[in-house]
Structures are given as C-alpha cells and as structure tokens.
Amino acid sequence: MNTDKVFADARANGRRSLDEYSGKQLLASYGLVVPKSIIVTTAEEATKAASTLTPPVAVKVMSPDILHKSDAGGVAVGLTSAKEAAAAIQTMLAIPAIADSNRDGFLIEEMEPPGREVVIGAVRDPQFGPMIMVGLGGIFVEVLADVAFRLCPITGQDAREMLHELRGAALLAGARGRKAVSEDAIVDALLRVGGADGLLMAHGDAIDELDINPLIVSTDGAVAVDARFILAETEAPKASDQLDDPCALFNPLFEPKSIAVVGASSTSVSIGNTFIDRLRETEFPGAIYPIHPKAKTIAGLDAYPSLAETPTPIDYAFIAVGAERVPPMLRAANGHLRFAQVISAGFGEVAAGEALQEELVDAGREGGCRVIGPNCLGLHTPRGRVSFAKNASMTAGCVGIISQSGGLGTDIIRRGQIRGIRYSGLLTVGNSADIGPNDLLEFYLADPETKVVGMYLEDAKDGRRFARILRDAKKPIVILKGGRTQAGQAAAASHTGSLAGDDRVWDALEKQTGCVLTETLDDFLETLLAFQMFVVRPQRPTRRVVLFGNGGGTSVLATDYFARLGLDIDPLDEVTLATLDALGLPPGTSVINPIDTPVMTLQTDEGRIAEKILDAVYASGQADAVVMHLNLASFQGRGPVDPLENLIQAAVRAQERYPGQAHFMLVLRSDGEAALDEIKRNYRTRANDAGIPVYDELANAARALASVGKVERFRNNR
Numbered sequence: 001m002n003t004d005k006v007f008a009d010a011r012a013n014g015r016r017s018l019d020e021y022s023g024k025q026l027l028a029s030y031g032l033v034v035p036k037s038i039i040v041t042t043a044e045e046a047t048k049a050a051s052t053l054t055p056p057v058a059v060k061v062m063s064p065d066i067l068h069k070s071d072a073g074g075v076a077v078g079l080t081s082a083k084e085a086a087a088a089i090q091t092m093l094a095i096p097a098i099a100d101s102n103r104d105g106f107l108i109e110e111m112e113p114p115g116r117e118v119v120i121g122a123v124r125d126p127q128f129g130p131m132i133m134v135g136l137g138g139i140f141v142e143v144l145a146d147v148a149f150r151l152c153p154i155t156g157q158d159a160r161e162m163l164h165e166l167r168g169a170a171l172l173a174g175a176r177g178r179k180a181v182s183e184d185a186i187v188d189a190l191l192r193v194g195g196a197d198g199l200l201m202a203h204g205d206a207i208d209e210l211d212i213n214p215l216i217v218s219t220d221g222a223v224a225v226d227a228r229f230i231l232a233e234t235e236a237p238k239a240s241d242q243l244d245d246p247c248a249l250f251n252p253l254f255e256p257k258s259i260a261v262v263g264a265s266s267t268s269v270s271i272g273n274t275f276i277d278r279l280r281e282t283e284f285p286g287a288i289y290p291i292h293p294k295a296k297t298i299a300g301l302d303a304y305p306s307l308a309e310t311p312t313p314i315d316y317a318f319i320a321v322g323a324e325r326v327p328p329m330l331r332a333a334n335g336h337l338r339f340a341q342v343i344s345a346g347f348g349e350v351a352a353g354e355a356l357q358e359e360l361v362d363a364g365r366e367g368g369c370r371v372i373g374p375n376c377l378g379l380h381t382p383r384g385r386v387s388f389a390k391n392a393s394m395t396a397g398c399v400g401i402i403s404q405s406g407g408l409g410t411d412i413i414r415r416g417q418i419r420g421i422r423y424s425g426l427l428t429v430g431n432s433a434d435i436g437p438n439d440l441l442e443f444y445l446a447d448p449e450t451k452v453v454g455m456y457l458e459d460a461k462d463g464r465r466f467a468r469i470l471r472d473a474k475k476p477i478v479i480l481k482g483g484r485t486q487a488g489q490a491a492a493a494s495h496t497g498s499l500a501g502d503d504r505v506w507d508a509l510e511k512q513t514g515c516v517l518t519e520t521l522d523d524f525l526e527t528l529l530a531f532q533m534f535v536v537r538p539q540r541p542t543r544r545v546v547l548f549g550n551g552g553g554t555s556v557l558a559t560d561y562f563a564r565l566g567l568d569i570d571p572l573d574e575v576t577l578a579t580l581d582a583l584g585l586p587p588g589t590s591v592i593n594p595i596d597t598p599v600m601t602l603q604t605d606e607g608r609i610a611e612k613i614l615d616a617v618y619a620s621g622q623a624d625a626v627v628m629h630l631n632l633a634s635f636q637g638r639g640p641v642d643p644l645e646n647l648i649q650a651a652v653r654a655q656e657r658y659p660g661q662a663h664f665m666l667v668l669r670s671d672g673e674a675a676l677d678e679i680k681r682n683y684r685t686r687a688n689d690a691g692i693p694v695y696d697e698l699a700n701a702a703r704a705l706a707s708v709g710k711v712e713r714f715r716n717n718r
Contacts, residue, residue: 001029007206010231018229019062019104026229027212030192030199033223037109043086043093049108050082056111059088062104067228072097077111112223116172116181117214119147120193120224122200122207124232125505127463130204132194134159134186136168137214144168149504150512151467152194153201157717158512159190172217185222189215205236239464246443249370253339254425255384256315258287260307260337262329263320266295271320271343273299275388282385282394287312307333307367315339316386317369318378323347323356326374327363335368342374348431349375361434376430377406380413382423383449389413397422398451399528400444402437404429404458405482408521412456416525418681420688421532424450438465445473452531454524458482463505470513476531476711477515480524481506514714516707523703526695530704531711533693534663538715542624542663542708544568546617547594547698548610549629549667550602555594558629558698565706567625569593576620583612599634607643611650618658624709626651627701629667632676644683652690663708665701666694 006022018026024034038049039062050057061074069075073095076088089106092098117137125131128151135147148162163169163186174180193212194200200207209230216223243249259279264272272290276299279288289310290298297303304310307317307329314337319326323346330340348357357374364371372378380387382396389410399421403409409428416423424447427440437455444450452475460466470477510517518524545567547555559569571592572580580591586604590596595613602610610628617623628651635642651664666687670676684694695701 001025003029003203007203007231015064016231016233017064017067018231019064020060020107020227021062021104023227023229024224026199027193027224027227032189032192032212033221034227035109035112035223035225037107039105039107040089041103041105043089046086046089046106046108047082050079050085053108053110055080057085057108058111059085059092060107060109061092061098061101062107063098063101064104065101066098067230074098112216112225113218115216115218118186118217118222120189120210120212120215121147122152122193122204122210124204124208124236125151125463126236127460128467128505128509129236129464130194130200130207131505131508132190132200134162134166134190136166136171140166140168141213149508150194151505151508152204153196153198154190154194154512156187156191156195159187159195161511162190163187179219181217182220182222185217185220186215189222189224206232208232237462237464239468240438240462242465242469243439243442246439246446250440250443250447252315253379253384253427254381256286256386258289258310258312258314258316259284259386260289260291260304260310260314260317262291262307262317263343264290264292264298264303266292266298266303272318275318275320276301278387278390281390282387282392284385286315289314291317308336310336313337316379317341318343320344323353323374327356327359330360330363330367330369330371333367333369337367337369339372340364340369341372341376341378342430343377344373345375347374348433357431357433364434371434372427373430374433375406376428377409378428380409380423380426383425387413393417393422395422396424396449397532398424398449399454399532400424400440400447400450400452401426401454401456402429402440402444403427403456404432404437405456406430408456411521412454412525415521416528419525419529420684420694421525421529432461436461438462438469441466441469441477445469445475450475452476452478452528454478454480454528456480456482456524467509467513470509470515473513473515476536477513478518478524478527478531478707479506479515480518480521514711514718516711518707522700526693526700526704527707529693530663530665530708533691534708535660536708536712536715537660538712540624541712541716542567542705544570544622544624545705546572546623546626546662547629548597548613548617548626549595549631550597550599550634551629551631551669552590552596554629554631554669554698555596558627558702559594561699562702565702567702567706567709570622572617572622573620576616576622579616579619580613583609583616585609602630602647603635603643607646608650610643610647611653614650614654615657618654618661621661623662625663625665625705627665627667627698627705629669629698629701631669632680633669633671633673636676645686648683648687648690648692651692655691663705664692665705666692667696667698667701668694669697 028034040046057079058077066072119135121133130152133149135141140146146167211228212224261272290303292303295303317340320343323344347353377388382394406428444453588598589601670680687694
C-alpha cells in the first residue's frame with residue numbers, strides 16, 4: 001500500500017479526514033489487525049456483498065460530513081444476515097442528516113467477538129509533534145478520562161508503563177473474575193502506531209488527531225474495530241539540528257574577556273550605567289568598552305563610537321537602546337562581536353515588533369554575532385564575574401540556569417544563593433529570537449562545570465529538539481513550567497483531542513526523559529539544591545528514609561507526608577534498635593523511626609550523642625536517606641551549650657565513614673523571630689559549606705528528596 005498516496009488523495013479531494021475504510025487499510029499496512037469489510041453504496045449492493053462476510057456484521061455510514069457516526073444514527077451492529085444489512089442501510093438513508101450528506105458509501109464489516117475495549121489515540125502537539133494515548137474504553141475514557149500519554153516515538157517500556165499507570169489497569173489482568181487479556185497485544189498495537197517504525201513517526205505530521213476506538217483485545221490478540229483520522233491543515237515545523245560544539249560556542253559568553261555596554265550615558269544614570277556599576281561590583285577583570293556616538297569617556301572609561309572600533313574584539317555586548325537602533329548597530333559590528341544581549345523591548349513580544357525582531361536576527365548574522373533576547377536582562381556568570389543582579393554572589397558552583405523570565409531570573413539568583421545554591425551560570429533568553437533554551441541546554445549538558453540544569457520555561461518553541469535533548473541527557477534537569485493549565489483544543493474532533501492539553505505533554509515528557517517538573521519557585525530551588533549537594537545513585541534509588549530530630553508531632557506529620565510522596569519511614573531492624581537502646585538515651589527518646597530525640601537528648605555530650613545515633617543508622621544499611629530536623633526555638637534558653645555545630649559535624653563525619661550510604665538533609669525550623677532567623681542563617685551557611693542541603697520544613701525536604709528518588713529510579717529502569 002502506498003501510504004503517502006492515502007493522504008495525498010484525501011487532500012486532493014479537499015477532505016479533512018480519511019474515510020474509515022482507508023484509515024483501517026492504513027492501520028493494516030502497519031501490521032494492526034482490522035476486521036474484514038466491504039464498501040457498498042446502496043441497499044441492493046449490500047444484499048450481495050454481505051453474503052460474503054461471516055455474520056454478525058456491522059453497517060456504518062461513510063461520510064466526510066459525519067465524524068460522529070453513532071450520534072447521527074449511522075451505525076448498526078449485530079446484523080445476522082444480508083437482508084438485515086440492506087434494511088439497516090435503508091433506515092439510515094431515511095435520516096435527513098445522512099441522506100443529505102456527501103457519502104462515500106456504507107461500510108459492512110464482520111464483528112469481532114467480545115473482549116476488553118481499549119482506546120488508542122494520537123494528537124499532533126504544535127511544539128512536540130505526535131503524541132500517543134491509551135486508555136480503557138467505555139466509561140473509563142468517556143467519563144473518568146483514565147488515559148496515559150507519551151511523546152512519539154515510544155519504546156516497549158513506555159508502552160507498558162502507560163498501561164500500568166491507568167487506574168483501570170487491573171481489569172486488563174482479569175480483575176473481578178474476568179479473563180485476563182493480552183497486554184503484549186496492546187503493547188504491540190501501541191508500537192505499531194507510535195513506535196520508532198510506527199505509523200506516527202512516518203505520517204504523524206499529516207495527522208492532527210487519531211482515534212482507534214475501540215481496539216478489541218482478547219486473550220491472544222487485538223483488532224482495531226473503528227478508526228478515525230483527522231488530517232493536519234498545516235505543516236509541522238521540523239526540529240533544528242544540535243550544536244556542533246556548544247562549549248566552543250558559549251565559553252566566551254560565560255567567561256568573557258571583554259564587554260561592551262551600549263546605552264550608558266555621560267550625563268545621567270541609565271540602565272547601561274547601572275550595568276557598568278554591576279561589573280565593578282563583581283570585579284570583572286576584563287576590558288569594559290562603553291559605546292557612544294559622541295562621548296569620549298563614560299563612568300571613567302574610554303568610550304568608542306561603534307562596536308567595530310574597540311581596541312580588541314568584544315565577547316559580550318550589553319545593549320540597552322531603542323529597539324529600532326539595534327539592527328543597524330549589529331550590522332556595523334563587522335565581525336568584531338560574538339554575543340549581543342539586547343535588553344530592549346519592542347520586538348516580537350508585540351505584534352508591531354515582529355518584523356523588527358526578524359531584522360534583528362538577520363542583522364546579527366550579517367554583523368557576525370549571535371543575539372541573546374531581545375527583551376531580556378541577560379547574564380549571570382560567577383566564573384566570568386558578570387551579573388545583572390545586584391549583590392549577586394560570585395562563588396562559582398555547578399547549577400546552570402536558563403530562564404525565559406528576567407524578573408524570575410533575578411529571584412532565582414538572589415533566593416537561590418540564600419539557600420546555598422551556587423551557579424555555574426544563568427542566562428535569561430527573553431524572546432529567544434536567535435539563541436534559545438535548547439542551545440543553552442546543550443551547552444550546560446556538555447559543560448564540565450555544570451552538574452544540574454534548571455529551566456524556567458513558558459513555551460518550547462522547538463519541542464522536538466527539546467525532547468530529543470532531554471532523552472539523551474546524562475545530568476538531572478529540573479523544570480519550572482509556566483502556563484501548564486491552559487485549556488486544550490476547544491473544538492477537538494476526537495476523544496484523544498479533547499483529552500490532550502498542555503499539561504499532558506509535559507507530564508509525558510517527565511515520564512519519558514526523567515526530567516523533574518516543579519510547580520513553585522521554592523520547590524524548583526530546593527530541588528536544585530538537593531541535586532547540587534547529592535550524587536545521584538541509580539543503583540540504589542532513594543526510598544527508605546530515617547527521620548531524626550526533636551518534635552514528636554512534627555515527626556508524625558512528616559511520616560504521613562513522606563509516605564504520600566513514595567518515601568518509606570519504616571521501623572529500624574531489631575539489631576539497630578538494640579544498638580540504639582544500649583546508648584542509654586535519656587527518657588522520652590524514641591528510636592523506632594522516626595527517631596524522636598528531645599532537646600535534652602540532643603544536648604547530651606554537647607550534641608556528640610548524635611554521632612553515635614547516626615553511626616547506628618548508617619551501619620544498619622537500612623537508610624537511603626537521613627533527614628535530621630531541629631526546632632531551633634527549643635534550644636533557646638535550654639542550658640549553656642549550643643550543640644548545633646557538633647550536630648552538623650557529626651553528620652559530616654558519619655557520611656565520611658559511610659560514603660555513598662545515604663543522602664543527608666538538615667531541616668532547621670524557626671518560628672520567624674528575628675534573632676532565631678539570624679542563627680538559622682548562620683548554621684545554614686555552615687551546613688552548606690559542609691556539603692549538607694538545608695531546608696526550612698520537613699515537607700520541603702520531602703519534595704526535594706522525592707525528586708532525587710524519581711531521577712534515580714528512572715535511570716535505574718533505563
């Protein structure tokens with residue numbers, strides 16, 4: 001079968017959909033089983049044709065005007081003779097909506113024996129391309145929306161995971177006395193539709209929506225009983241190529257030797273002047289070149305009339321002048337500039353500036369530079385000692401950030417460094433007219449200085465390339481996605497289309513690639529902090545957690561919360577409990593897990609008792625993670641000894657004695673009193689310096705730890 005011709009013929013005839021017969025033949029050409037069928041145009045033809053089929057048979061109207069055949073009265077089932085098939089067609093022709101439609105004819109087909117009804121569907125996401133869905137038929141898809149989505153291509157493991165996450169999955173295995181049906185047959189059908197060699201990878205860009213509803217599954221096979229193909233009206237964008245050498249491209253940006261500032265004033269204070277102040281604040285060691293058409297000096301620095309006239313080539317230019325002035329300036333750079341970061345607005349973020357944005361990118365290419373933005377705040381790079389944020393730390397770290405929001409980029413820098421996050425770099429990309437998130441993501445994944453990548457995204461302009469990069473990533477990627485609750489297609493023509501939406505594709509992306517989706521800025525930062533401090537252990541995914549600290553009620557609430565996130569707070573074994581009992585801990589101490597230690601216990605031997613407790617826990621090998629929580633207010637006014645430093649050092653020494661045994665987190669709880677918060681900040685810094693992530697509440701720690709465990713399990717399964 002010439003499958004390309006099926007779509008070409010439909011378009012040539014002005015059709016928005018494939019007729020059911022053609023759709024099923026298309027499925028059959030990819031190895032799916034379909035019922036034996038015949039097309040007729042009249043009741044008289046049906047009498048002869050139906051006699052060649054084995055009853056019972058079904059009759060269905062075929063019309064491009066009628067997408068929902070059952071609703072229009074265009075389906076008759078359970079017909080036991082040719083005479084009944086002919087009568088069904090006559091009945092349908094008496095219905096005005098059918099009689100007046102443009103008909104291709106009537107499809108008569110053999111009916112399949114009863115089995116479990118499954119729905120397989122697909123939609124073409126405008127950013128990510130074809131996406132496949134599976135769900136159980138009937139009420140499960142109609143009312144409960146019990147479905148699972150994945151981006152194509154899927155693997156056999158993807159297909160099985162889709163089935164197992166359905167709430168009604170037990171019905172496939174034979175729940176409530178029913179016979180089990182073939183999971184292998186469903187997986188095979190899913191792969192024939194959405195696998196690497198499947199229908200959607202060959203023709204997904206020609207299909208907007210697909211419903212195979214139902215797929216009748218038995219104990220040994222599956223048959224596609226009905227199929228609906230809605231054709232795409234527009235061509236899908238092709239994925240762009242990966243960068244040849246992202247480090248060679250971006251190293252001069254993150255470690256610039258020279259910076260030009262366009263928009264600084266010799267007579268007033270502008271954004272450009274503020275950026276020069278930032279460069280002095282961060283002690284940028286390279287050359288700074290103010291660009292001004294008339295001024296000789298600006299802020300005590302020699303100024304130059306154009307980007308092409310500075311004494312040395314420019315690695316990075318900060319440009320803050322009117323939008324219409326920027327393209328001519330970049331054209332005139334004449335190969336003297338590598339990166340132009342355009343803070344100016346008035347480009348593609350407004351309809352009137354779209355043409356100017358295209359001109360901006362073209363001008364950058366003509367002038368030999370790459371464009372960052374426009375409409376963005378720009379660069380933060382401790383290794384290069386450059387930041388647009390005031391009072392930004394220049395302590396270099398391993399967390400690389402990409403942000404589609406400048407304001408949120410500032411929050412990430414400031415609030416992150418308070419938590420102890422140290423950045424390898426951060427770039428706000430604004431409109432991403434030239435350099436986009438995918439380019440930066442490829443850089444961070446190749447960059448030896450970066451251990452974990454964080455992204456704030458509002459869209460993925462090249463979703464196919466983005467998904468491809470995520471699939472191949474070897475570093476944790478944490479995403480804070482804006483706009484996940486937008487409504488799906490308002491006028492979807494299929495069940496699949498009505499169930500698909502922005503949120504579905506991101507959930508699928510997380511499950512297929514092992515990236516971590518977060519919902520708030522706090523969770524985003526705290527998850528990054530965990531990945532900064534921890535070594536991901538695929539060979540031993542985090543599940544078993546020991547809680548150790550003061551506050552019985554706090555421990556009980558935390559146990560419930562950890563459990564909801566899939567983290568187990570199980571009792572310690574008898575040998576470990578005996579070891580802990582032998583320590584002779586003060587009354588009121590409980591060591592089962594959670595280990596509840598009143599302040600008096602934690603003050604024993606100036607806090608050194610904690611080391612013995614941790615030794616017993618680590619030696620047991622039962623903990624994948626240990627979370628120590630301390631209510632700081634409980635220590636105030638409770639004796640002359642402040643044991644917190646010893647508690648921290650006890651944790652450090654325990655981890656040194658048992659390397660890789662368990663992740664360790666510290667939760668420092670405060671009541672918000674100013675003096676106590678200052679103590680907390682002090683100990684947070686000490687713990688961070690010792691490689692221990694610190695959290696404000698146990699729930700925050702639990703969410704971050706659950707994300708680490710999720711990545712570990714994903715890698716273990718792959």
